[in-house]
Amino acid sequence: MLLRLENIEKWVGKEYILKKVSLKIERGDFVAIVGPSGSGKSSLLYIMGLLDKPTSGNIYYHNKVIDFSNKDWICKFRNETIGFVFQFHYLIPELNVLENVMAPQIKRGFSIKEAEDRSILLLERLGLKGKERRQIFEISGGEMQRVAIARALANDPEILLCDEPTGNLDSKNTHMVMEIFREINQRGTTIIMVTHDLNLAKGTKRIIEMLDGEIKTSFYLERVD
């Protein structure tokens, strides 16, 4: 088992965001977390990505409980194991396309040359060949999101956490991104995607429905191709 959440609660003041959430994610899962706004989808995603600390409960990665007090270890783990894709690309405008993808790899300890070679291959895989040296403002919205995906995949993460990754894209780019996710997932990367779009959720393997900070339903989809 890749990830297990055990009685996760998140409170902000006297208001709860997540209530006793328990969840298991298997390696190779492609999960869509759906639910209305304020249902706690993104909060759950941030906790799974170790960006946020639960008020109570435990998180297990590879059956090992996460110790939130060891901040340096958390950062290292996030760098090596988790990739994030957000609704907005959040690319660093001071870096070009290639450099944005190189950044997490350099943080991991790859040499500049290694990071550059790996990034070029990754960008090629995501259909961005020839655009490596472009500045961020020189590429389209769909391309920006693909660069953000490339950055998230730069360190070959075991799990990709996506928060409304297509929320800012047109249907053509949405379709393209979903195709990329499916391909990545087929290669073995676990994907957890927060979305409010049920049609997108139907393209995944499993749907978790949330309401008022609790998991309402969780089921696997059977693909009929």
Place this chain on the structure above:
Amino acid sequence: MKAVLFISFALLKKRKKQTMVTLLGVAISVSAFVVMSSIMFGFQKYFIQQVIDIEAHITIRPKEELAEDRLIRKFDNRSLIKVYGNRPKEKDRILGWKEIIRRLEQNPHILAVAPHLESKGVLKYGAKEKPVSIIGIEPSLEVRASVIERFLENKNLKALDTNRDSVIIGKVVARDLGLQEIYRKVVLSLPNGEIKMVKVVDFLNSGITNIDATRVYMPLKTLQALLGKVEEVNVLIVKIKDVNQAEAVAKALKKEIRYEVESWQRAYVNFLKLFKVQNLITYIIVLVIITVSAFGIFNIIMMTVMEKRKEIAILMAMGFTSKDITLIFLFTGLVTSILGGILGFLIAFGLLEYLSAIELDIEGLLRSKGFILDRSYTYYLLGFFLTLFFSLLASFYPAYRASKLDPVEIFKSL
């Protein structure tokens, strides 16, 4: 660390305008520090050096008698009239000065001692008159105890030996009297009414206006004869091995000699105090400049941190630690300070070159033909490290703030 440098350099490279503004601020601070220190200390060091060279390291003179002690009559407070009068000074000479010199020259700290007979007088050339301070010297002893010869325009000190009726006069005295060349005769009047025609054999040009505008040297024996003080001297000048030890040596001599012993530091205490105040004012001004530049750095880095909140959040999501984030912004501050410092060096060097080339007739405490600059590299280093310290201090808070940003809060707010 590689990742920190990677991001820092990208921020510096792509945010050229902000980088340049910060860099210029630092450069101006460093150059202001170097140029102001150079001018201030150049002037002060030159003054002190000239004073040490031309004046005695230590002066021995009869003790000042308080005017109260020399009152002829005193009346009590109920009297209607008070009549004051000074008795003539009894102790205005150094008794047994030859023996004192002989004894002092055995002191391991002392290089040489020379006798002086000092008096006031008036010098007259044509219709012009000038009050002067006359010093009777023994040239052969004087050259050992001071470097007066260095300041003589014609290096003609020995003329005082060969011609008993000769004088060396200060350059400003000569100028004020309208005397442009040597070997002219001037009339010297002394307080006892003696008048003597003497020949000017050289000009003293120390650069210190106070000295050049009053000083007259003449043979000791001639002055003694004119004043009727045969074999009398009233000052001994002492040259010591280490000028900085003058105060300590003077204190030690005080115990041996019953006369007033004064180091050059004590003799020029007012000037030295003035210099301290001057330095304080200079450093306050420079500190204000450095602080303003540091605030510039603070503002720009703080603005960058505020503008880059989402990029900081994504860096944290990528696995950058709080320490990495702090270092990214500290490093941008450090690089800007170093580059600004180097630019400041160049500006300061150029400015000092320019200032040293300017020809100006400056006449105040010192006379000079331009700025007297101290081009020591220590000002560059001091200015650089001082600015670096302030810049890092200014970068620290924004960098710390950046590291404390909560990525979740940022992502949720966007």
